[in-house]
Every structure is written in structure tokens, then in C-alpha cells.
Amino acid sequence: xxxxxxxxxxxxxxxxxxxxxxxxxxxxxxxxxxxxxxxxxxxxxxxxxxxxxxxxxxxxxxxxxxxxxxxxxxxxxxxxxxxxxxxxxxxxxxxxxxxxxxxxxxxxxxxxxxxxxxxxxxxxxxxxxxxxxxxxxxxxxxxxxxxxxxxxxxxxxxxxxxxxxxxxxxxxxxxxxxxxxxxxxxxxxxxxxxxxxxxxxxxxxxxxxxxxxxxxxxxxxxxxxxxxxxxxxxxxxxxxxxxxxxxxxxxxxxxxxxxxxxxxxxxxxxxxxxxxxxxxxxxxxxxxxxxxxxxxxxxxxxxxxxxxxxxxxxxxxxxxx
Numbered sequence: 001x002x003x004x005x006x007x008x009x010x011x012x013x014x015x016x017x018x019x020x021x022x023x024x025x026x027x028x029x030x031x032x033x034x035x036x037x038x039x040x041x042x043x044x045x046x047x048x049x050x051x052x053x054x055x056x057x058x059x060x061x062x063x064x065x066x067x068x069x070x071x072x073x074x075x076x077x078x079x080x081x082x083x084x085x086x087x088x089x090x091x092x093x094x095x096x097x098x099x100x101x102x103x104x105x106x107x108x109x110x111x112x113x114x115x116x117x118x119x120x121x122x123x124x125x126x127x128x129x130x131x132x133x134x135x136x137x138x139x140x141x142x143x144x145x146x147x148x149x150x151x152x153x154x155x156x157x158x159x160x161x162x163x164x165x166x167x168x169x170x171x172x173x174x175x176x177x178x179x180x181x182x183x184x185x186x187x188x189x190x191x192x193x194x195x196x197x198x199x200x201x202x203x204x205x206x207x208x209x210x211x212x213x214x215x216x217x218x219x220x221x222x223x224x225x226x227x228x229x230x231x232x233x234x235x236x237x238x239x240x241x242x243x244x245x246x247x248x249x250x251x252x253x254x255x256x257x258x259x260x261x262x263x264x265x266x267x268x269x270x271x272x273x274x275x276x277x278x279x280x281x282x283x284x285x286x287x288x289x290x291x292x293x294x295x296x297x298x299x300x301x302x303x304x305x306x307x308x309x310x311x312x313x314x315x316x317x318x319x320x321x
Contacts, residue, residue: 001275001310003303004029004070004283006224009295011041015058018042019065025303029070029283030062031109031222034099035092036076043072045095048102055102070283071196071222072096073109075169078154079146080124081116089113093154097163107165108158109196109222112176112185115146126173143184147175151189159192167196167221178207179215186219198224198287199271203262204240204254210274217278225306226287227262230254246291256289258298260305268309276311284310 005027010018022030032043048055062069074096076089096108114124117138127135127142151166158166168176168185176182186193197220199209213220230240235253242253249255259268272284284306288298 001272001281001312002028002068002070002283003306003310004031004225004285005299006031006033006038006073006285006287007042008033008038008073009286009288009299011039015042016061016065019061019067022067023065025300026307027067027286027303029068029285031070031073031283031285034072034074034096036074036089036110038073038075043099045092045099049095049098059103069103069105070285071107071109071167072100072103072105073196075109075111077111077113077124077174079113079115079150081121082123086113090154094157097158097161100163101161106163107167107221108163109167109169111171111174112147112168112181113150114174115142117141124173126175126177142175143188147185148188151185151193155189155192164192165194165221166192167194169196169198169201169224171198171201172205178202178205179212182216183219191219194219194221196222196224198226200224200226200228200256200262200287200289203228204230206240209271213271213274213278213280220275220278220280222282223275223280223284224287225259225284225302226289227257227259228254229257229262249291255291258288258290258293258302258305259286260301261290261292265305265309268305272309272311 005022007018007030034040034043034045048058074092076092078086078090078093080086093110100108114126117125125138127139130136170177170182176185182195195216202209202212231253238253240253244252286302290298
């Protein structure tokens with residue numbers, strides 16, 4: 001496994017200055033935003049795909065600082081009921097795939113998306129309960145009429161351009177948000193669909209990341225190193241479904257934390273060990289969204305914590321048997 005980072009953390013800096021800083025911390029891999037929610041401050045597919053000199057400069061810069069690109073990320077909602085919004089996200093995903101092809105990469109990260117409840121809907125409709133029966137009908141329409149057909153078409157496009165791993169980040173608000181929904185889409189579309197495994201989104205839903213890792217197995221394509229702290233007092237009163245602003249930390253049921261500030265070493269060591277048991281040997285990409293820490297402090301603490309739990313060397317033979 002290698003220590004990585006999602007570079008959107010330093011979108012305020014040039015790519016070179018960000019890489020200098022990351023290198024100084026011992027980071028080996030970078031996940032780079034190419035549009036959608038992460039923005040494209042460090043890699044604009046339109047620019048890089050249409051200017052060979054810019055593309056060569058981009059490649060050289062990554063190599064100069066001894067980095068590998070773990071994935072190109074373009075999180076968005078390509079099945080949004082607003083057709084213009086959906087088309088914009090879809091174009092970003094396809095452009096990101098074309099950039100991955102140009103860079104010799106085989107993987108992108110994004111969201112599954114969430115449709116509305118019918119063809120004339122204005123906003124996404126995330127269904128989280130089975131009754132009244134209207135919700136089951138919405139789910140059936142979303143999956144069979146929109147989600148599965150979209151991803152079958154997108155996967156075909158990706159495969160034609162050398163991308164065979166589309167890592168969907170499990171996130172509430174989108175159709176793929178837990179283990180079951182990820183594996184359902186994978187079964188319907190193909191093994192090119194997998195997970196960008198972010199334990200922070202699972203923790204606040206009440207899931208056990210280790211159990212999820214074992215259930216997903218080789219469907220885990222990428223890993224976001226981010227933690228969540230459950231506020232036991234607020235959760236006891238209001239549960240974990242929380243719509244208060246992220247900045248209202250003291251009243252929320254949970255908040256995102258840098259790794260180690262939501263759960264301890266034992267928790268993370270168990271997670272890393274189980275990743276190894278299911279065969280995951282790739283990036284641990286730090287995503288810093290801790291509102292209680294600065295960019296520098298949150299990232300630095302995450303790096304130091306992960307260096308203590310990361311498993312990097314091959315196991316070798318069992319010398320004791």
C-alpha cells in the first residue's frame with residue numbers, strides 16, 4: 001500500500017507547489033480532480049487533451065516529484081433529473097476517461113448519481129425507506145430505467161478507452177451509498193464497477209468498515225483515508241440523519257475528522273489489515289475535510305497517523321511453520 005492524497009485539498013496552490021508540499025510529507029501517490037464537485041484546479045481535461053505541450057508538461061511535473069497518479073476524480077451526478085446538469089456531469093466523466101487514456105491510467109473515481117422520481121422531476125430523490133409503497137416504485141424506476149442503462153453505456157465507453165475500473169464513492173444522497181447498492185450495480189453492469197471505499201461515509205450511517213471491506217473484497221478499487229466522529233449526545237437525541245450545516249459542529253450528530261480523530265489506532269489497524277486480507281494493495285488517499293483543523297495541520301496529522309498503521313512490505317513466506 002502507498003500513502004496518497006486527494007490534491008483538491010490544496011486547490012488554492014498550483015499543482016507544482018502542491019506536489020512540493022506533498023513530497024515533503026512523504027506522500028507517494030496523488031488523486032487529482034478533473035471536474036465536477038472536486039473541481040479541476042490541477043488538471044483540466046479540456047486543456048490537457050487539446051494541447052500536447054500542456055499534457056507533456058503535466059506528465060513531467062508528476063514525474064519530477066516522484067509521484068504516481070492513483071486515480072482521476074470527477075465526482076458528480078450524471079443522472080440528475082435536470083438534463084443540463086446531467087449532461088455537464090456526464091461530459092466531465094467522459095473527458096476524464098479520455099484524459100486517463102492519454103495518461104495511461106485505467107481508473108477513475110466518481111459517484112453513481114441519483115435520478116429524480118420520474119421523467120419530469122426537477123431534483124434528485126434519494127429513497128431511504130420502503131413504505132409507503134410509492135418509494136419502492138420510485139426505486140424500481142430509478143434503477144431499471146435510468147441508473148443501470150446509464151452505467152452500462154458509460155462502462156462501454158470507458159472500456160473502449162482503456163479504463164476498466166470505475167470506482168464509485170459510497171455516499172448518502174446517491175443511489176450507491178452502501179455495500180448492497182454497490183454490489184447490486186456491479187452485478188447488473190459488470191466488474192468494471194467497484195468502490196472508492198471511504199469509511200467516513202459508512203461510519204456515520206452505522207456500518208462497520210471492516211465488515212464492508214470483507215463483503216466487497218476485490219470490488220474495492222480505491223480507498224479514501226478519512227474519519228468520522230459520532231457525537232453520542234446529539235445522536236442519542238436526533239439519530240444520524242443530520243441536515244445541519246457542516247460548520248455547526250457542536251450541534252451535529254457527526255462530523256468528518258482527520259484519521260485518528262474519529263477512531264483510534266486499533267480501529268484503523270484492523271481496517272488496514274482487512275484491506276490486505278482481501279487483496280487491496282493500492283493507495284490510501286487522504287481526503288482532508290476536518291473543519292476543526294487547518295489544511296496543513298489536518299493533513300500532517302493524517303500523514304503521521306497513517307505512517308503508523310500502513311502496511312507496505314510484502315509478507316514473504318510464513319517462516320514459523
